[in-house]
Amino acid sequence: MFYSEKELVIALISMLEEKKLKIENIKDFLILEEIEGMIGRPDILLKSRNGKKIITIEVKLKNWKRALQQAYKYRSFSDIAFICMDEKNIKPAIANMQMFIKSNIGLISINEKNEVKIHYEPTLKKAYVKALRDIAESKFIEQYG
Amino acid sequence: MSKINIYHQCGFRYSWNLDICRDKNIGDGFILSPKDMEKNYLASMEDGDLARSFFDPQFYALSLMSSQYLTYGFHDYIENLSDYSKERLSIAQKNIDYQNSINIKYLTIPTIDFELQNVDEFDSLYLELFGTVYDGNDGNNLDLLNELVIKPFTEYIKTISTNKKVLLTIIFDENTAKNNDKFNELITLITSYDVVDGIYLIPKCARSYKRISNIQFLLKIMEFINILKNNNMEVIIGNCDIESLLYIVAGADAISLGIYENLRYYDGKRFIDSEQKRGPNPRMFSYKLLQWIDYTYLFPISEYYEMKEIFDDNEYYELTQIDSYKWHFLKSEPYKHYMISFCKIIDTMPDEINEKIKYVNQLLTNAQEMNTDLENNGIILDDNSGGTHLSYWRTILLQYKKKLLGSD
Amino acid sequence: MLNDKILKTFNSGQKEVTLVENKEYGICIRKIKKENTSTRRIIREIEIQNKFDCDYYPRLYFSDITSDQMLIYEEYIEGKDLSDIFKENNYFKNDENSCLNLLKELLTGLNYIWNESIVHRDLKPQNIIIRDNGIPVILDLGIAKILDGSDSTTKIWFSEGYAPIEQFTGQTKLIDKRTDFFSLGVIIFELFFGIRLFKSNDDVINKSPDYNLANFNNSKKFYNILKKLLGKRVFERYRKVDDIICDINKALERSNNE
Numbered sequence: 001m002f003y004s005e006k007e008l009v010i011a012l013i014s015m016l017e018e019k020k021l022k023i024e025n026i027k028d029f030l031i032l033e034e035i036e037g038m039i040g041r042p043d044i045l046l047k048s049r050n051g052k053k054i055i056t057i058e059v060k061l062k063n064w065k066r067a068l069q070q071a072y073k074y075r076s077f078s079d080i081a082f083i084c085m086d087e088k089n090i091k092p093a094i095a096n097m098q099m100f101i102k103s104n105i106g107l108i109s110i111n112e113k114n115e116v117k118i119h120y121e122p123t124l125k126k127a128y129v130k131a132l133r134d135i136a137e138s139k140f141i142e143q144y145g
Numbered sequence: 146m147s148k149i150n151i152y153h154q155c156g157f158r159y160s161w162n163l164d165i166c167r168d169k170n171i172g173d174g175f176i177l178s179p180k181d182m183e184k185n186y187l188a189s190m191e192d193g194d195l196a197r198s199f200f201d202p203q204f205y206a207l208s209l210m211s212s213q214y215l216t217y218g219f220h221d222y223i224e225n226l227s228d229y230s231k232e233r234l235s236i237a238q239k240n241i242d243y244q245n246s247i248n249i250k251y252l253t254i255p256t257i258d259f260e261l262q263n264v265d266e267f268d269s270l271y272l273e274l275f276g277t278v279y280d281g282n283d284g285n286n287l288d289l290l291n292e293l294v295i296k297p298f299t300e301y302i303k304t305i306s307t308n309k310k311v312l313l314t315i316i317f318d319e320n321t322a323k324n325n326d327k328f329n330e331l332i333t334l335i336t337s338y339d340v341v342d343g344i345y346l347i348p349k350c351a352r353s354y355k356r357i358s359n360i361q362f363l364l365k366i367m368e369f370i371n372i373l374k375n376n377n378m379e380v381i382i383g384n385c386d387i388e389s390l391l392y393i394v395a396g397a398d399a400i401s402l403g404i405y406e407n408l409r410y411y412d413g414k415r416f417i418d419s420e421q422k423r424g425p426n427p428r429m430f431s432y433k434l435l436q437w438i439d440y441t442y443l444f445p446i447s448e449y450y451e452m453k454e455i456f457d458d459n460e461y462y463e464l465t466q467i468d469s470y471k472w473h474f475l476k477s478e479p480y481k482h483y484m485i486s487f488c489k490i491i492d493t494m495p496d497e498i499n500e501k502i503k504y505v506n507q508l509l510t511n512a513q514e515m516n517t518d519l520e521n522n523g524i525i526l527d528d529n530s531g532g533t534h535l536s537y538w539r540t541i542l543l544q545y546k547k548k549l550l551g552s553d
Numbered sequence: 554m555l556n557d558k559i560l561k562t563f564n565s566g567q568k569e570v571t572l573v574e575n576k577e578y579g580i581c582i583r584k585i586k587k588e589n590t591s592t593r594r595i596i597r598e599i600e601i602q603n604k605f606d607c608d609y610y611p612r613l614y615f616s617d618i619t620s621d622q623m624l625i626y627e628e629y630i631e632g633k634d635l636s637d638i639f640k641e642n643n644y645f646k647n648d649e650n651s652c653l654n655l656l657k658e659l660l661t662g663l664n665y666i667w668n669e670s671i672v673h674r675d676l677k678p679q680n681i682i683i684r685d686n687g688i689p690v691i692l693d694l695g696i697a698k699i700l701d702g703s704d705s706t707t708k709i710w711f712s713e714g715y716a717p718i719e720q721f722t723g724q725t726k727l728i729d730k731r732t733d734f735f736s737l738g739v740i741i742f743e744l745f746f747g748i749r750l751f752k753s754n755d756d757v758i759n760k761s762p763d764y765n766l767a768n769f770n771n772s773k774k775f776y777n778i779l780k781k782l783l784g785k786r787v788f789e790r791y792r793k794v795d796d797i798i799c800d801i802n803k804a805l806e807r808s809n810n811e
Contacts, residue, residue, distance in 0.1 A: 039426065039441060072525040076441035102523030128444035131471070284726065330726050333787045337729045376792045 001112060002086045008059045009033065009043050011114050012084055016046070021108075021116050024053060024080065024124060030140050037139070039132060042074050044084075047140045054078045054127065054136050057108070061086050064093035071105045077132035079124055082106035087117070094119060149491050150399035152176045152198075154383060156408040161477045162484075163194070171484050172402055174198045174250065176383060180416065183213040187247065195248045199312065201345070201383065202240055202255035204294070206416035207262065217243065226257075226266050230274070230293055237297035245307050252307060253345055254298040256314040258413040259286045283320050283327040291334060299340050310342040312381065316411070318349040322365035332369060336376045343379030343398075346370070348388075349411045355437060356534035357388050357410075363541050364548070367395035371549055384411040387435055387487075388534075390505050391541060393494060402487065404480045427472040428530075429465065430483035431455050432490055435512040437483075439530045440472045449522045455515070457486035502546055509539045557583060568595065568623070578614045578626050586623035595623055598694045601671060602627070608688045609662025630690045635678035635740065645744035649775050650808055652745045653801045656778075658689050659737055660801075664794050667730040672698045674728070676736035677715040678743070698728060714751040715739050719787055721754045731790045734797070738782030738790075745779075758785075774804035 002008045012021075019027040029046040038045075044057040056074040060067035060083060067083035074081045085093060087109040093100070100107050100120045107119040127133040150173045153162035159181055166172045174197030177187060187195070203214070208224050220236045223229050229236070244252045267289070271279035274292050279285050295313065302311055313335055321327050335344060346369075350362045357363065373380050374396040381399040382392045386409040389400035403409040406425060428437040433455045438446075446455060456462050461482035464470065470478075490508070495501050516532035526532070557573040560580070569585040586595065595618065602613045612628040638644070645651050659681070663673060673694065680692045696710040711721045717735035719727035742750045742762060751757045762783060769776040778800050784790040791797045 039439075069525055069527040069531075073439070073441065073527055075445070099520075099523075099525070102521065103525045104523060105525070129441055132441070329786065329788075333727045333729070336788050336792055337731070339793050372788055376788060377796070378792075 087111040154401040154403035184216040199251040204255035354528040370395040584625040
């Protein structure tokens with residue numbers, strides 16, 4: 001069981017760094033954590049190496065609804081958005097899978113063995129606001145050059 | 146139909162308020178802000194604009210020292226309550242003399258926001274004024290307000306010749322809503338002054354997200370407004386936003402219309418903080434959702450809806466929908482759009498109380514239905530753009546109707 | 554004082570009150586402090602009385618008060634007080650016009666003290682005498698409260714059945730002229746109906762006067778005036794004297810036109 005969102009973030013990032021999580025057939029991402037200067041503060045921001053996909057992951061221990069609201073907002077600058085939750089608390093989210101499908105927001109769970117499961121993978125759709133997507137891209141350029 | 150007056154709450158970028166009022170006839174006058182408008186500017190204002198305006202003396206923080214404010218010369222350097230106390234008679238005199246000399250609609254007696262003052266001063270000041278101990282309850286603050294502000298101002302007004310009506314500024318806060326004794330003391334005090342014709346009421350309530358949803362607070366302020374109206378007093382609500390629909394149901398004669406959020410929600414820190422804060426996300430007002438919608442949601446919404454179903458299609462709406470529009474909170478179009486849109490809602494408000502309640506209830510119901518529809522289409526609005534407030538406001542309407550009108 | 558001819562002695566609380574014939578002032582009321590009583594309350598009464606020279610208050614001829622002694626000569630008002638009228642020959646009963654005219658006079662008289670930020674706090678039938686010319690005289694300003702200063706009486710004073718809730722519950726901050734409005738409402742109600750309205754403080758809290766319009770000879774205006782004077786909470790009563798007088802005039806006009 002995870003005791004804080006920070007622990008969840010660390011576990012998820014380690015999985016991403018070990019290329020054990022595949023999203024849109026991609027395993028190799030540039031990773032940014034808790035980025036300032038965006039709309040909200042996404043827990044994890046990913047960019048595919050070819051730059052064509054920007055992905056946000058909002059991490060929550062329990063409150064799937066709030067996570068969904070935040071993840072949906074991040075679609076303003078990201079092409080795909082997920083929420084990631086502690087596997088122990090995933091059931092209510094799964095019971096409301098229709099909302100994830102309708103809003104096109106993905107759902108991931110992770111357990112203390114660092115086993116990751118994608119319960120719903122959304123379809124890729126360009127970020128709503130180009131200007132904000134450009135800002136997100138620039139964060140990667142700042143960090144990675 | 147008896148008209149609800151709408152006053153522009155002037156602040157930063159007050160020129161947008163002036164433009165839209167003069168050019169498009171939106172709003173009925175202005176609440177003038179010495180913090181933002183210097184004395185010479187007021188002196189140069191058109192007589193027609195002044196005659197339908199009133200002055201908010203803005204004593205909230207007392208130590209207001211903006212360069213514009215200083216041009217009025219109401220007082221020399223005032224740093225705290227004790228300084229103010231020593232000068233209170235001359236301050237009242239200068240302030241009223243100034244207001245009486247310009248062609249504005251009312252004389253406004255200010256108020257002090259005690260939460261912005263240094264609480265360490267209260268003991269010695271209270272002892273000096275009343276010869277008893279300050280015990281930190283709200284009744285003591287009311288005594289201080291009465292002694293420091295209301296009495297000096299009302300006593301002076303009684304001695305002058307004026308044909309202007311008199312407004313008294315009152316902050317209605319959560320403590321007043323929670324505490325029946327304080328509520329009764331406050332309403333008894335402010336209705337006891339024959340020279341006061343009306344109340345310039347400032348709602349002050351903490352909120353978890355953008356809309357005030359505290360049921361107890363809203364019900365009590367509505368009751369407060371109702372009592373003032375039963376006492377034949379005029380009621381003007383300042384620093385308000387969409388919840389002003391509820392204040393109108395309760396009988397308010399006028400509400401305010403502000404540009405930036407800090408003019409549509411009272412936060413006294415505006416009068417002491419000079420720190421530049423990060424600008425808010427630009428938003429657009431939706432008459433259909435009865436909410437300010439973060440601009441980033443406009444794009445997914447436009448994929449499912451004719452935007453005119455959700456946003457009033459006045460000229461400023463058109464401007465914001467073009468691809469090249471660069472959204473930024475400093476741009477005027479969304480605010481001008483809001484002013485026209487909201488005024489349309491107010492202008493079609495029925496007169497009779499039961500019809501008013503029905504009208505507002507219908508607006509809220511429509512907004513709830515639209516929120517559900519959005520969600521069914523996968524548009525997940527956050528709490529600041531969503532409709533959480535709507536069910537609270539409907540509950541308030543129902544309870545108000547039951548409690549004050551005695552009917553279901 | 555030694556040469557005063559005593560004509561009658563009255564029962565009175567803190568003072569020895571007699572009707573005397575005085576060489577200088579003629580027939581008048583003489584008041585002397587009783588032993589072991591405080592003059593503080595009496596001093597207050599004299600201060601207020603001194604300010605006004607009108608038919609609504611007994612005229613003060615002479616006063617000499619120290620902490621040890623007190624001597625006052627004031628006007629003797631011939632006439633019955635309202636409690637005597639109520640018991641013996643209540644000519645106000647069912648007479649809306651007389652009640653409204655009396656109310657108007659009382660408001661005019663009390664406005665002298667209200668304009669000085671003074672509240673009477675002890676209006677009751679025993680404290681109002683009607684002069685031969687019909688003008689009511691208001692007596693006993695002993696517990697009047699001066700709103701600007703601190704209340705020098707720490708004890709809660711009231712007359713049961715005439716004092717409103719804020720008075721007998723000690724909510725001194727809520728006391729203003731509207732406290733007197735309530736008492737006036739009770740007095741006028743009792744005169745019109747010929748019955749006591751409230752017999753106790755509990756009645757004031759729990760009982761609502763019977764606002765059946767038929768009992769008011771279907772006079773909605775009179776009914777509304779009384780209802781608004783008798784609001785249980787201060788802010789439920791009239792706000793201004795002018796508003797009451799305006800409504801009284803409208804009610805009298807309506808009645809004259811019928």
